[in-house]
Amino acid sequence: MGDSSAVAIVSGGMDSVTLAHLLKDEGYDLHLLSVDYGQRHKKELAYAERCAERLRASFDVVDISAVGRLLSGSALTDDIEVPYGHYAEETMAVTVVPNRNAIMLSIAYGVAVAREAQVVAAAMHAGDHYVYPDCRPEFIEAFDAMQKKAVEGFGDPELHLYTPFVHKTKAQIVEVGASLGVPYEDTWSCYEGGEVHCGLCGTCTERKEAFELAGVPDLTVYRDREAAKAGR
């Protein structure tokens, strides 16, 4: 790997923080990019920055909250109530910010061209395929093909999209992270963005399940473990 450099989109959640640790382990010179699209769980961005400090990576937050405001109809940016339960339920479709990954990835490619990086890395995983078309392998392949046309002659000719988790479940990502020593207590998932994780929203539900399935201790502090267990 040697001098290869990567621009990784890191939200501060478990998947993208694991991605950053994996890239570091693979020897990449790392730049972490957080995108503030006006999400309610802005708190996670602080965890992205801590990840960058921990891995001695350079770090930028890019504010595109004006875009988020335009893209109405999403519970992540609007005042619609955040639905509880699994993503794989139809009600969770409301948490989709239209075209979010294409927007974030195209910005990351701009940064990668400017930095002459070889890799844009993102943490899409198999668990997201059901609801989010822009997390699926077909999208990733088409995006990489588009970018090869978009920046032809600019930046590093080797520049490509790297999504090592695209066929992994969230539990398998936790297994990878545990083997790399990722401090998961220093990641943030909850869509509510409270003092501690709520334990009830879609991401909290999937977070807990991932640790359970991976057999990795969950050190997360949840606001209401009991209410969560009761399946509220």
Next chain:
Amino acid sequence: MGDSSAVAIVSGGMDSVTLAHLLKDEGYDLHLLSVDYGQRHKKELAYAERCAERLRASFDVVDISAVGRLLSGSALTDDIEVPYGHYAEETMAVTVVPNRNAIMLSIAYGVAVAREAQVVAAAMHAGDHYVYPDCRPEFIEAFDAMQKKAVEGFGDPELHLYTPFVHKTKAQIVEVGASLGVPYEDTWSCYEGGEVHCGLCGTCTERKEAFELAGVPDLTVYRDREAAKAGR
């Protein structure tokens, strides 16, 4: 066409204003989207808004200047001197904001999904192919293919990219616009963003040439017609 609606990326320059008039003429319900990526010629955005008012189109400016600040190395957003002459000269490559069209188009697609529009329209033209890979037909085709994957199941299933000028020269665009009665004096090209068009920078040079080649009177006020004629 009837009830078809289009989101058009309009900068306030001649090409995109002509595009908006063409879409209106083709019967689209129009939403104009201007992207403020921190360009120095921000003045053009006011011309985009006037175009929207003229065509009774809805209008948004989306501020992604934070992205522009990240993408260093471009004379459009940095303090590098704007080069004079034609785009088709190598020195003009410095005016490229890395991946600009992919970023703007992916935002426009997000807006189009939220609005359930059938069309995202953009004004790339043949004269840009030389320097900008993200204006070429291969890019446009790859982008459309990517977007079909990215928003599958969201927005209007017919949503597609429409770039009617991709094989036209700037002069041919002016011919189209003249036949539609586009008021070109209400468009802005100059990269310097002064009181009137400088008449010397790359876009001014191409603007003047387009009117000449199209045989359409150029009502633009240039700061220094004489210096321009001397080919400075």
